[in-house]
Amino acid sequence: xxxxxxxxxxxxxxxxxxxxxxxxxxxxxxxxxxxxxxxxxxxxxxxxxxxxxxxxxxxxxxxxxxxxxxxxxxxxxxxxxxxxxxxxxxxxxxxxxxxxxxxxxxxxxxxxxxxx
Amino acid sequence: xxxxxxxxxxxxxxxxxxxxxxxxxxxxxxxxxxxxxxxxxxxxxxxxxxxxxxxxxxxxxxxxxxxxxxxxxxxxxxxxxxxxxxxxxxxxxxxxxxxxxxxxxxxxxxxxxxxxxxxxxxxxxxxxxxxxxxxxxxxxxxxxxxxxxxxxxxxxxxxxxxxxxxxxxxxxxxxxxxxxxxxxxxxxxxxxxxxxxxxxxxxxxxxxxxxxxxxxxxxxxxxxxxxxxxxxxxxxxxxxxxxxxxxxxxxxxxxxxxxxxxxxxxxxxxxxxxxxxxxxxxxxxxxxxxxxxxxxxxxxxxxxxxxxxxxxxxxxxxxxxxxxxxxxxxxxxxxxxxxxxxxxxxxxxxxxxxxxxxxxxxxxxxxxxxxxxxxxxxxxxxxxxxxxxxxxxxxxxxxxxxxxxxxxxxxxxxxxxxxxxxxxxxxxxxxxxxxxxxxxxxxxxxxxxx
Numbered sequence: 001x002x003x004x005x006x007x008x009x010x011x012x013x014x015x016x017x018x019x020x021x022x023x024x025x026x027x028x029x030x031x032x033x034x035x036x037x038x039x040x041x042x043x044x045x046x047x048x049x050x051x052x053x054x055x056x057x058x059x060x061x062x063x064x065x066x067x068x069x070x071x072x073x074x075x076x077x078x079x080x081x082x083x084x085x086x087x088x089x090x091x092x093x094x095x096x097x098x099x100x101x102x103x104x105x106x107x108x109x110x111x112x113x114x115x116x
Numbered sequence: 117x118x119x120x121x122x123x124x125x126x127x128x129x130x131x132x133x134x135x136x137x138x139x140x141x142x143x144x145x146x147x148x149x150x151x152x153x154x155x156x157x158x159x160x161x162x163x164x165x166x167x168x169x170x171x172x173x174x175x176x177x178x179x180x181x182x183x184x185x186x187x188x189x190x191x192x193x194x195x196x197x198x199x200x201x202x203x204x205x206x207x208x209x210x211x212x213x214x215x216x217x218x219x220x221x222x223x224x225x226x227x228x229x230x231x232x233x234x235x236x237x238x239x240x241x242x243x244x245x246x247x248x249x250x251x252x253x254x255x256x257x258x259x260x261x262x263x264x265x266x267x268x269x270x271x272x273x274x275x276x277x278x279x280x281x282x283x284x285x286x287x288x289x290x291x292x293x294x295x296x297x298x299x300x301x302x303x304x305x306x307x308x309x310x311x312x313x314x315x316x317x318x319x320x321x322x323x324x325x326x327x328x329x330x331x332x333x334x335x336x337x338x339x340x341x342x343x344x345x346x347x348x349x350x351x352x353x354x355x356x357x358x359x360x361x362x363x364x365x366x367x368x369x370x371x372x373x374x375x376x377x378x379x380x381x382x383x384x385x386x387x388x389x390x391x392x393x394x395x396x397x398x399x400x401x402x403x404x405x406x407x408x409x410x411x412x413x414x415x416x417x418x419x420x421x422x423x424x425x426x427x428x429x430x431x432x433x434x435x436x437x438x439x440x441x442x443x444x445x446x447x448x449x450x451x452x453x454x455x456x457x458x459x460x461x462x463x464x465x466x467x468x469x470x471x472x473x474x475x476x477x478x479x480x481x482x483x484x485x486x487x488x489x490x491x492x493x494x495x496x497x498x499x500x501x502x503x504x505x506x507x508x509x510x511x512x513x514x515x516x517x518x519x520x521x522x523x524x525x526x527x528x529x530x531x532x533x534x535x536x537x538x539x540x541x542x543x544x545x546x547x548x549x550x551x552x553x554x555x556x557x558x559x560x561x562x563x564x565x566x
Contacts, residue, residue, distance in 0.1 A: 028450035033398045035453040043399070053344050053366065057297055057316055060210045060235070062203075113139040113148055114164060114172040114558055115195040 130564045131511045133504055134549070135189055137174070138557035140502065150553035152540055156220040156228065159544040162190055162551055163230060164558055165215025169199035171232055171285075173243065190560055194243050196285040199234040211236050217302050219311070221324075229288070231311060235298040238313055240289035240324065246282045250274040294320050294330045301351045307358040314351035314363060321375075333381045334363060334373065349464075350410045357416065360385075364421055368405030372432065388430055390437045400452045400461070408464035413473040414545075420476055422467040425449065427478050427488070442488045442495065445480045447518045447529045460534050470543045479538025482527065483554045484514055500538065500552045500559040510564060 037043060139148065147168025154163050162174040175193035202211040212235055221229040227244040252274040257263055297315035304311045312333070313320050319334035338344055346367040354360035359375045371384035392401065404424040412419045418439075421428050425446060428438035444465075448455060455461040460481075467478040479485045480497070488495045497514040504511055517526040540553040548563035 029396070029398045029400060029452060032450065032452040033400065036399060036456060039453075039457075053347055054341070056347065057344075059298060060212065061208060062210050063208050110147075110168075112166060112168070112170045112172050112195055113556070114137045114150075114166075115192045116139070 129548075131498060131548075131550075131561045132564050133506065133509045133511065133559070134562045135560040136502070136505050136557055137172075137560075144556045148556040150540060150556060150558060151214050151216065152218050153542045153551050153553045153558065154218045154220060154230075155542050155544055155551070156230075157222050157545060159546055159549070161193065161220070161228060162542070162560075163218045163220070164551075164553065165198065165218050165232055166556075167212070167214040169197055169201070169213030169215060169234065171196055171198045171215065171218065171230075171241070173228075194283040194285050196241070198232045198239060198241065199237065202236075216299060219302050219304050221304055222308055224308075231302050231304065233299050233302050233313065236292070236295055238291040238299070238302055238322075239287050240291070241285050242288045243283060243285045246284060247278060247280075248276045249279040251277050289324065289327050291322055291327050291330070294322075300349060301363075303351060303353040303361070305353045305358050306356050310358075312351060312353060312361055314348050316347040319348065319351055319361075319363060319381075331379070333375065333379070335380065335382060349407050352410055352412055352419075355412050355414060355416045362410055362412070362419060364407035364410040366406040367402060368407055368423060370407065370410060370419070370421060370430070386432070386435050388435045388438075390428070400456065403456070403461055404452070409466040411467060411469060413469050414471065415473055418473070420467055420469065422465050422478055424461060424463075424465075427467050427476060429476070429490070440490065442476070442486075444478055444486050445484075445516070447516055451529065455534070458534065460537075463537055463539065465537075465539050466541065468541055468543045470548070471546045475543075477541050477543060477550065479541055479552070481534050481537055482532040483536040483538055484516075485538045485541055485552055498561075500554040500557070500561075505559075508564075511561065 138150075145168075147166060147170075149167045150164050151167055152163075152165040155161070156163070160176045162176075164172050164174075166172075172195045173193045174190035176190050177188040179188045198215055199213040201213045203209070204211060214234055215232050216235065217231075217233050219231045221231070221240075223229075227242050230241050230243070232239055232241060251258070252272050254268060254271055254274075255263055255265070291313070295313065295315045295318070297317050299313055299315050301314040302311060309325075310321055310323050313322065313330075314334075317335065317337040318332055320330040321333050322330045334348070336346070336348065346365045346369075349364050349366055351361060351363035354362075360372065361375070361381075362370055362372045364370045368389065370388040372386035372388070373381035374385045375381060377383075377385060392405075407421045407423050409422040410419060417432060419430050419432060421430065421438075422444075425448060426444055427442045429440040429442075431439045452461060465479050467476060469476055474490050475487055476490065477485060477487045483500045484497050485500065486495060486497050497516070498511045499514050512525075515523075515526045516532070517523065517528050522528050536555065538552055538554055542551045544550065550561050552559045552561065
């Protein structure tokens with residue numbers, strides 16, 4: 001068994017050993033999976049599916065709706081904020097951005113501290 | 117020399133601290149986080165890019181000085197602002213200035229060239245030295261002010277006088293507007309004329325001289341985005357076959373493509389995937405199998421891939437499974453739930469080969485990094501920390517304790533600092549000198565000189 005050599009951590013190529021290792025490995029991972037599902041019961045069955053990847057593709061997307069902004073400014077109390085369902089509207093979320101919320105982006109004209 | 121694999125253990129080899137660059141203060145500004153590290157072909161230059169869009173290039177000092185026990189030190193050679201933050205108003209898209217990758221071009225004359233890229237735009241920078249200045253102009257005085265032409269009564273030939281070395285960086289080409297999605301890789305081709313750039317769904321081929329056109333060579337965007345199942349995570353040109361490149365995916369697969377086979381390389385020539393045991397499939401399987409980096413060996417015979425928990429070496433002649441697998445931090449397997457919650461499971465670690473391809477290196481958490489010797493099968497865990505940063509101090513191997521009983525000097529998995537991630541490392545192309553980026557600090561280590 002590969003565990004005899006304590007220096008090495010490379011997996012051996014033989015099928016038997018691979019099976020054995022994977023059995024041991026699947027237990028902690030399954031336990032972790034159960035933990036996650038207990039915390040987030042609505043978590044989708046396809047983690048690698050389109051929802052998850054779409055989020056990656058839409059990184060950097062920032063929306064501003066002037067209508068919503070003006071209404072919020074006018075403090076209309078009976079306005080319903082749109083809530084994001086678990087499967088839709090990944091990009092706008094449940095928060096209407098206001099100009100104050102959007103972080104000010106300034107380029108770093110300061111010299112890098114690595115060059116100091 | 118580079119013949120020695122350089123992985124610790126026994127009396128053959130040890131790594132020592134050489135230098136550390138960057139601020140010591142605890143409060144790290146986001147802009148200072150190093151996002152890429154790359155040696156040039158000779159190893160004399162070392163470039164870093166950061167989240168603030170800045171590039172800093174270090175140059176190795178000539179070894180004329182016999183006083184120092186260590187080999188030449190790396191000192192600042194040039195620094196410049198490569199990219200700035202942008203906002204695409206048409207798409208409501210904020211474009212970060214963070215430098216995703218830097219790749220050097222092989223040197224062809226006195227100047228140095230590199231490609232740097234953020235999410236959307238690639239730039240070719242020329243770094244050149246100026247150590248002479250012309251004096252004695254006819255139309256300008258010493259301060260550069262124009263002289264009154266009517267006052268000039270004689271002509272003289274300007275002479276070149278030496279001046280303090282000035283290193284200038286200028287953008288020579290800007291390759292823009294070719295990527296709808298976020299660029300993750302750039303790779304210079306062995307023909308030294310073209311390079312590829314890859315985003316989540318497409319790969320483009322550019323000519324270094326031409327900025328208004330690029331060829332799309334891979335497009336995996338589905339007609340219906342609801343059908344999207346995988347994205348491109350990394351791509352690289354083969355080191356000596358200019359028609360071959362590979363790209364990796366979020367599903368843990370690698371495709372090798374041959375540009376001679378067809379103009380659009382959507383159909384791969386080779387498909388590398390390790391078969392998965394269906395019984396071990398879990399919610400995390402696909403996420404941890406996502407490949408964050410792919411690198412050809414210098415020989416071009418092998419390639420290495422990094423996924424969340426391991427590094428795999430593949431023989432290009434065998435698509436069915438990797439020839440070697442190295443566990444980076446297997447103890448994290450029982451922490452996947454919390455690593456998913458804090459997003460660490462999506463961290464993109466890079467990997468690199470040493471010059472002779474007999475050792476590989478990759479980073480981990482707690483400012484640990486790991487090296488594997490392919491011949492002896494030994495591995496070592498080292499730490500980049502200010503505590504072990506005395507000149508020529510030998511780095512002590514680290515060990516993470518997984519079981520109940522923690523030995524002295526070991527650290528338990530729960531004590532690891534997951535905010536201290538080493539995502540970017542680089543190995544000198546010829547010598548045992550390594551550069552390790554630990555958040556906002558750059559560490560340089562080298563082998564012990566007897």
